């Protein structure tokens with residue numbers, strides 16, 4: 557068994573990763589998450605509730621910027637791998653966020669998708685029209701984004717293969733199922 561620490565492991569991506577690692581049966585998984593209220597923390601608690609009580613799972617409720625709490629965590633265990641997903645996802649939220657000293661690896665798709673295209677895909681999958689309230693450019697908005705994933709490719713062998721259409725379809729399926737409620 558190898559020890560893995562997943563920061564932000566109760567979040568959207570983290571909790572899927574944790575479920576996958578536990579299903580593989582070769583990992584002792586520790587999650588550190590502060591369950592902040594950036595969105596409903598009850599969703600995050602539900603994401604990890606099924607694992608509580610497992611011998612190969614530990615949950616630490618702490619802010620990763622809290623050096624004392626992290627010191628305790630690292631004193632109690634040695635990790636083979638650390639996967640850092642704790643973040644204020646989204647540019648606007650991140651602008652107000654004081655970061656710690658982790659290395660940053662950019663993950664994303666390599667094709668730019670416009671917001672209108674994304675909304676159209678969601679409308680198609682949900683079978684209903686979006687009510688759009690157009691606003692002026694907001695702080696942090698950029699006219700075009702394009703994720704440079706070369707570092708992730710080099711360090712992690714990252715090679716995203718799911719096209720946006722397929723990802724949105726699967727997301728809507730998940731969101732409309734018990735998993736998303």
Ligand SMILES: NC(=O)c1ccc[n+]([C@@H]2O[C@H](COP(=O)([O-])OP(=O)(O)OC[C@H]3O[C@@H](n4cnc5c(N)ncnc54)[C@H](O)[C@@H]3O)[C@@H](O)[C@H]2O)c1
Pocket residue numbers: 563564565566567568569570588589590591592594600618619620621641642643644645646663664
């Ligand atoms: N969701 C996407 O489509 C997407 C795409 C590309 C990259 N990312 C990146 O992946 C990462 C995870 O995204 P997500 O969608 O799972 O977001 P999320 O908000 O669902 O998960 C982040 C988790 O981190 C926790 N967290 C935040 N700050 C913390 C802190 N200081 N200490 C401890 N825990 C903290 C939150 O409580 C949350 O559970 C983010 O860095 C995000 O920018 C997400």
